[in-house]
Amino acid sequence: MRAPLRSRPGPGAGHHQVLFFIAECVPFAIALVVLTIELTPAHVVYTGPLLVATPALAAVTMGPKGTLAALGVAVVVSVITATHNDAWGGQQVYTNLVALFLVGAASVVTSRAVQTRRESELNQVRRIAAAAQEVLLRPVPARLGPVRAASMYLAAETGAQIGGDLYDAVQTRYGVRMIVGDVRGKGLPAVRAAAVVLGAFREAVHYEDDLVEVISHCGEALRRDAALAGAGAAGDDAFREAFVTAVVAQIQEDATVELINRGHPPPLVIGEGSARCLTPAVPLPPLGLEEFIGGPPGRLESYPFAPGDRLLLHTDGVIEARDGDNTFFDLARAMEAMRGRTRQAFLEDLRDALLEHTKGSLADDVALIVVDRVDRSDPVRGR
Structure with missing residues (x-):
């Protein structure tokens, strides 16, 4: 929402x-x-x-x-x-x-x-x-195989419905696949880049068994459109120079989550203990900057994600939000304080905490997907 x-x-x-x-x-x-x-x-x-x-x-x-x-x-x-x-x-x-x-x-x-x-x-x-948002940033389904999910988007610019942040979650034959990303820049060029990446993701997730290939398709689509923009008017300069940080996740029946991170803030997982940051072992550049990848296009990294755990994918508008003293928002601490809330209540409380921290003035857009791992035998819990 x-x-x-x-x-x-x-x-x-x-x-x-x-x-x-x-x-x-x-x-x-x-x-x-x-x-x-x-x-x-x-x-x-x-x-x-x-x-x-x-x-x-x-x-x-x-x-x-x-x-x-x-x-x-x-x-x-x-x-x-x-x-x-x-x-x-x-x-x-x-x-x-x-x-x-x-x-x-x-x-x-x-x-x-x-x-x-x-x-x-x-x-x-x-x-x-509003119609564009329904197409580009539709709410994620509440039930996706072994997980329950919810999403939220906060546009920082006054009057904006959508911006340069993107997200989606899809049930496929390979498992639940999700993406959260952030386009460098603002305005219509950022919205265009977000649409290109989301379109490539939504197509590739259903026929590519390798998640690395999925995110590679997103990068290729961004480069193709940048090349088309290069043949267009000078007004497309902002799009030609765009790059996108993104993290793609895959959740199957086993108690793990697989990630490939392209220069994006790492997701967090919280279970019985404190919130854990799923930092990639090998940093990779954002989409659109593939020339800086020295070797293979990346590999999946697997992290524990057991029933009862909660996964949060987010953009840097959350962790880079500052208060009047220039102090960054502590997302891990906020996540721990909201343990046990339903997904929608968690997102709403997180939004309120973020607005309170920034005095109601975000400097950047925010995209969030929260995912709870549940047993298949469990009924749908909460919203």
Whole structure:
């Protein structure tokens, strides 16, 4: 599932917010300038057209309420300045007020229409993003052979449904196979790379008996698409340079889990004792950087995973999350503290602990798969 998240703005959002705030202040700044001119000896300057422009400018960046507020401020300033300068006897004051009301009414109607259109477009984008997530990052099945599983995705960027993290879990004739990965970079190039790797994984897991070949297919698919991007526009530079850290796991009937890790944070297992980090004996580079593999493309490494044990596959958005003192989130300790919870409750509590640690502002996306090994004879336990 994709969990709700108080997330941070995306890259450059702070700069855009400042510019937007400045734009919103312009109509009121104009009214202040007019008021200053009219209440000083500089009132010989004709300021009427400036006030007429304020609601029109407000309609560009503010909704109907903001436009009405700008119109109200302009009317008040007009009345104050006309009274202060004894100008009520002249036709110009009334002409300015009529123009102000006409422009103001048109601006309110326009701002309302613009707001309605923007809301409609935003809702459409959200529906498309939700549909894309269902295809790209679908929740893992709750029951997969000898294991029970659950997943969660937290997008760090405001408004995002999906990003550069990826996961999946599939029941195959070779056992339960899972992948968790993280694309270098952000935005649409990262989503594209994630889609390429997931597509290759979902195809290869069903016909490749060797898990090393499965992850090799993912790397080859990424390189092929990078080559296609190289023949395209310059805008594809970010994708051509993308690489993906990933860990692929295989769980069969015996009490072990087999892993091949391509530069990804190692999974954790917890049973009766403390959480164990399944660190690979031979580090391998991420997908897309196969030229740095000096020998064979890697080998499976096997770790104990007995009934009652819990396996957690995650991305570096968890272990690299920091608090105000720049202290990293202690995932192993959090996992131990949540021992005994159902899978969904574990993920929700882990999400809450992560948000509490970071004060609700993640610096990177988070993808999680939690897997419990159970006996085949056991009924489905929890959610």
